[in-house]
Amino acid sequence: MFTKDLQPLSIQVLSSEKAQRMAEFFSFLGDANRLRILSLLAEKEFCVSDLAATLDISESAVSHQLRNLRAMRLVNYRKQGRRVFYRLHDNHVLHLYQAVAEHLDEKDEG
Structure with a gap:
């Protein structure tokens, strides 16, 4: 890809392996x-019984x-x-969940 002045953009393409993962x-x-x-x-x-209930x-x-x-x-446990x-598991998982939830809650601006 190139910028408007035909300079090459330095972008990294997602590798096939990482894209697959x-x-x-x-x-x-994709499971509700x-x-x-x-x-x-x-x-x-939560413990299992409380989640189930x-x-x-x-x-x-x-x-x-x-x-x-x-x-x-995605999750850890403690006894x-x-x-x-x-x-x-960590804040990455929380942020991923929150970002998707916020994105879906946004009104369509199109």
Whole structure:
């Protein structure tokens, strides 16, 4: 690409490998229950039973989704006695969730 005065732009093209990894990541987020879990964890820590009760889905389904979210490094956990509490992995995950939510809440300016 070139600027208006025909100088080459110094831009970095996304590599095919990284593009594939990003596509898989965004595809992974295409599950409503995973997004609902992330929306709750964006607010505070939850244990499986509280997530299940709040979302009105089985604890087994919540546990399955949390395993997937952990595998993608979107959530972490900590143990307190016999209970396990889940939270977002880091601020990157929170910012990603917030940015998408804000984008979808914007009114179309077109």
